[in-house]
């Protein structure tokens with residue numbers, strides 16, 4: 001990383017408003033990074049970072065509640081949105097709290113994502129990309145990469161892109177009061193390290209851009225109401241339309257995608273930002289169940305000898321919170337209750353609904369960072385980006401490959417001068 005990057009506005013305002021003991025400084029070699037604004041004691045809370053566009057992976061969609069982002073414990077029956085079949089909740093209460101957000105802003109796009117990588121459609125899309133890229137010499141390599149993508153991988157990426165696009169629209173539609181939640185600009189301000197992207201990866205992303213731009217242009221099959229005329233697909237018109245009517249918008253996921261990312265470079269940028277800044281949401285067995293940005297937390301640089309700890313595991317929903325749905329035997333056998341959102345009457349009060357959408361977004365996960373030891377004013381605040389228990393060379397290789405820097409922390413230097421390794425996983 002070269003040159004000083006601007007210090008982020010939203011994040012600084014959020015830190016100041018909450019009196020977190022953090023300053024953000026900038027250097028040529030380390031970019032922007034958080035330091036202690038005052039002496040901090042072991043155990044002190046340093047930051048509560050709010051999630052932005054948290055999504056579960058495609059594989060884990062039946063295990064993680066899309067409303068509260070907690071995993072279901074054994075015995076809890078999930079509730080499925082029958083309109084898109086892609087969204088699951090742990091309780092009726094969670095589904096109800098997310099209803100306005102999901103039905104107005106996500107469901108119709110989710111239906112399309114369900115078909116993104118399904119069977120023949122996926123193969124046909126691949127063939128189409130092949131044809132498109134075949135005439136562009138530079139794209140041929142990316143085509144080979146595309147063939148290696150697994151269907152579930154494409155669907156997970158689609159879910160994530162949808163989360164980012166929809167979250168941006170809701171914000172631009174004026175549904176999020178200023179200063180309350182991270183902004184899309186706060187995400188765009190995160191470091192992309194685009195110049196470090198290998199050429200073959202860049203080509204692969206260009207292929208993916210074509211893929212997402214050319215998904216079926218048909219809007220969702222199941223719509224709850226007769227469609228209003230579709231707005232022209234600019235972000236402004238879309239966000240205004242969606243904020244002012246209860247009728248789900250009739251545009252395709254590809255139209256939403258290209259409105260948000262008009263050029264391949266816009267898409268490549270958000271993917272690069274994701275690479276270096278996204279946080280995984282894990283279960284207790286260290287399986288990644290989902291991902292989220294936590295923009296304020298992205299200013300903690302790495303150290304193999306970190307001074308902060310935080311818990312990024314998704315907790316289990318206690319069985320006691322399980323609802324007792326009257327599901328059909330077939331659905332019960334699958335452990336999922338089907339809820340036909342088409343049959344649920346949308347209330348017509350847009351303002352009240354907008355308030356509920358904002359409330360649903362406030363249920364995004366929060367990461368709480370605490371001091372692992374006493375920290376003196378001016379010291380860099382750090383967490384470890386990779387598994388602490390790895391050997392020095394393994395850690396450094398992972399950091400180089402995923403985050404594009406050579407670690408020069410005290411532990412790396414110390415371990416370079418000695419044969420032993422004190423880097424056990426301490427859980428803190």
Ligand SMILES: C[S@@+](CC[C@H](N)C(=O)[O-])C[C@H]1O[C@@H](n2cnc3c(N)ncnc32)[C@H](O)[C@@H]1O
Nearest residue numbers: 030031032191276277298299300301302403405
């Ligand atoms: C999550 S961001 C941290 C904030 C970042 N420094 C910025 O300017 O926005 C991760 C990126 O920061 C840089 N970085 C993090 N820790 C570093 C370290 N110890 N030394 C050098 N660069 C580091 C790398 O470019 C890495 O990809």
